[in-house]
Amino acid sequence: MGPNFANPVLDSDGNLVVSGTFDTHGSVIDDVLVRFLIIPEGNIAALTDPLVGTATIPNASLTPVGGDPACRIQHGNWSATVPNKFGLPAGAKARGIGISVAVKRSDPPGPVNSQDAPALEAFTWCVNLEVQPPARAA
Numbered sequence: 662m663g664p665n666f667a668n669p670v671l672d673s674d675g676n677l678v679v680s681g682t683f684d685t686h687g688s689v690i691d692d693v694l695v696r697f698l699i700i701p702e703g704n705i706a707a708l709t710d711p712l713v714g715t716a717t718i719p720n721a722s723l724t725p726v727g728g729d730p731a732c733r734i735q736h737g738n739w740s741a742t743v744p745n746k747f748g749l750p751a752g753a754k755a756r757g758i759g760i761s762v763a764v765k766r767s768d769p770p771g772p773v774n775s776q777d778a779p780a781l782e783a784f785t786w787c788v789n790l791e792v793q794p795p796a797r798a799a
Contacts, residue, residue, distance in 0.1 A: 663784040664695060664739075666757040670793040672742060677749065677792065679714055680740035681759070684726075688735070688766040690779055693718040695739045695761045699790070701747050702754040716741040751794035758787040 666681040683693055699712035716739040726734040749755065761784045767777030 664759060664761045664786060666697070666759065666786075666788050666790060668791050668793045669699065669755070669757075671745070671749075671751060671795045673795055675745050675748075676742050677712065677745050678740060678742050679716075679757070680738065683718055683723075683737045683739060683761055683763075684734050685763060685765070685782060685784075686734055688733075689720060689723055690764040690766055692720050693723070693737060693739070693761055693763045695741075695759060697741075697757060697759040699743070700756045700758070701749055702756070704747060707747065712743050712746065714741040714743040749792045751792055753792040755790045755792065756787060757790045758785075760785045 663685065664681055664683040666679070669677040669679045672678050677699065679697060679699060681695070683695065695716040695718065697714050697716075699714075700707045701712075718737040718739045723735045723737045726736050763782045765780050765782045767779065
């Protein structure tokens with residue numbers, strides 16, 4: 662549950678396309694914000710000046726997964742391109758650190774006149790990543 666990273670991919674301009682998935686229980690009210698850091702392995706400068714990016718998952722692109730409304734999961738994909746200021750090649754190892762923030766309905770939703778307020782839900786995560794080469798043209 663929660664968000665995750667895919668391995669970053671070099672694009673044709675040498676930038677990094679950073680992407681992943683987002684999953685959460687219950688109803689999301691607005692767009693989901695994902696902020697992330699990419700810290701290349703062994704790069705001391707990146708500890709104070711990492712690659713930083715932001716992705717937004719529009720609420721309309723979230724899809725419900727599962728049939729039981731009480732257990733429904735909202736799923737979405739996110740992606741952002743960041744300049745590859747360290748010139749990372751394919752195969753480079755890095756650490757991905759992320760946070761996602763979503764505005765959620767009360768769970769379970771209360772009656773129409775309920776005083777149950779929406780809430781902010783935040784997930785943080787970090788994983789080891791490996792830069793992938795650009796996708797081949799078909």
